[in-house]
Amino acid sequence: MNARCEELARILDEEREKLTLNEPDDSKRMRLGLMDPPAGAYNQYFTNHFFADAEIRGLGMNMNTIDHCLRDDRFTMEQIRVIAGYMLPFSGEFLDYAGLRDTWKYLKEFIDMINSIDEKEDLRNVCRSLMIYLNYVHAWTHLMAPWGNGGAGYNFRSKEENEALSRYYLTEESLKANYPFDRGQKTV
Amino acid sequence: MAEKRILIEWPSLGAKVQMCKTDKNAKMFDEYCKRLPYHALQIHAMVAGYQWYHYSPCIVDEVNDLIDYNPRLDQIDDGWLLWTPLAGLVGCAYGHNTEYLKTIPIAKVRDEDLETLRNVGKRIWEAVMYTKEVIEVRYSVIEV
Numbered sequence: 001m002n003a004r005c006e007e008l009a010r011i012l013d014e015e016r017e018k019l020t021l022n023e024p025d026d027s028k029r030m031r032l033g034l035m036d037p038p039a040g041a042y043n044q045y046f047t048n049h050f051f052a053d054a055e056i057r058g059l060g061m062n063m064n065t066i067d068h069c070l071r072d073d074r075f076t077m078e079q080i081r082v083i084a085g086y087m088l089p090f091s092g093e094f095l096d097y098a099g100l101r102d103t104w105k106y107l108k109e110f111i112d113m114i115n116s117i118d119e120k121e122d123l124r125n126v127c128r129s130l131m132i133y134l135n136y137v138h139a140w141t142h143l144m145a146p147w148g149n150g151g152a153g154y155n156f157r158s159k160e161e162n163e164a165l166s167r168y169y170l171t172e173e174s175l176k177a178n179y180p181f182d183r184g185q186k187t188v
Numbered sequence: 189m190a191e192k193r194i195l196i197e198w199p200s201l202g203a204k205v206q207m208c209k210t211d212k213n214a215k216m217f218d219e220y221c222k223r224l225p226y227h228a229l230q231i232h233a234m235v236a237g238y239q240w241y242h243y244s245p246c247i248v249d250e251v252n253d254l255i256d257y258n259p260r261l262d263q264i265d266d267g268w269l270l271w272t273p274l275a276g277l278v279g280c281a282y283g284h285n286t287e288y289l290k291t292i293p294i295a296k297v298r299d300e301d302l303e304t305l306r307n308v309g310k311r312i313w314e315a316v317m318y319t320k321e322v323i324e325v326r327y328s329v330i331e332v
Contacts, residue, residue, distance in 0.1 A: 016245075020227060020228060020229060021227070021229060021322065021324050023322075060275075061275070064274065064275050068274070071249055128247065131275075131276075132243070132245050132247070132276060135243035135275075135276065136228075136229070136243055138243070139228070139229040139231050139242065139243055140229065142231050142234075142316070143229065143231055143315070143316055143320060143322070144320060147234060147316065147317050147318075148317045148318040151317055
């Protein structure tokens with residue numbers, strides 16, 4: 001048993017219990033646009049939330065892969081180092097920029113452990129604790145994501161609405177009138 | 189002999205339902221019950237359909253010998269509790285889902301609780317989509 005790994009696992013379990021029903025600072029920072037530097041092109045951060053929410057969801061899945069590899073005898077520690085190197089740092093650094101500072105702080109420490117500890121067994125508990133922690137942070141970014149700002153504009157159309165649109169766009173004149181740029185009628 | 193059931197509660201909504209063991213994935217039901225109680229932040233699927241879910245600490249290393257029912261999500265009845273044991277995801281199909289990936293149903297809602305389940309599902313959808321209401325979900329095992 002590795003004391004450093006067990007200590008981080010303990011911290012992650014405690015932090016996860018705290019944030020289960022209390023929004024973590026990472027989520028608040030992103031939801032309120034308090035990232036430094038201000039992540040989000042053209043003076044808005046709506047897009048940042050969508051990207052970060054998807055990224056941390058995927059990061060949890062990637063941690064799940066590392067969790068499997070640590071418990072699977074077919075993978076050596078050296079192989080897991082390579083896999084982890086491909087899967088984890090990019091997501092973690094992006095999430096740091098996107099506002100999820102604690103997420104990267106803990107992930108970075110885990111990556112350092114992966115690179116410096118030779119016994120797979122030592123890393124199993126902390127890996128799983130980190131995976132569950134990341135999933136619970138994702139629950140918050142998922143809840144707070146601005147889904148409703150866009151969702152209402154993407155309702156599926158009824159059969160009747162689709163048929164009416166088909167009839168309307170049946171003529172080239174309608175298409176030219178509505179999509180002049182796409183159809184070479186105007187130049188920017 | 190007492191029957192073991194899973195009790196799911198949403199205290200802030202004043203709602204609860206009971207999930208029953210069936211002859212499908214009965215070993216998975218027992219494995220899951222060993223890991224209760226716990227609580228979590230309730231969220232909702234944004235793509236699959238009428239399904240709420242949440243993350244949990246309930247993770248199993250090896251499940252091949254435990255699963256005997258692994259249908260497509262778009263082909264199951266309403267009211268199944270779903271568990272992805274290698275990742276700790278727990279969901280519930282309270283209406284139709286269009287996603288056709290395989291799923292692992294482990295318990296079925298009592299008939300008399302199906303309407304509650306649907307009402308809770310709609311409320312969770314509104315929370316995630318619009319209101320951002322924080323909804324806690326609690327799981328425990330009861331014997332009836």
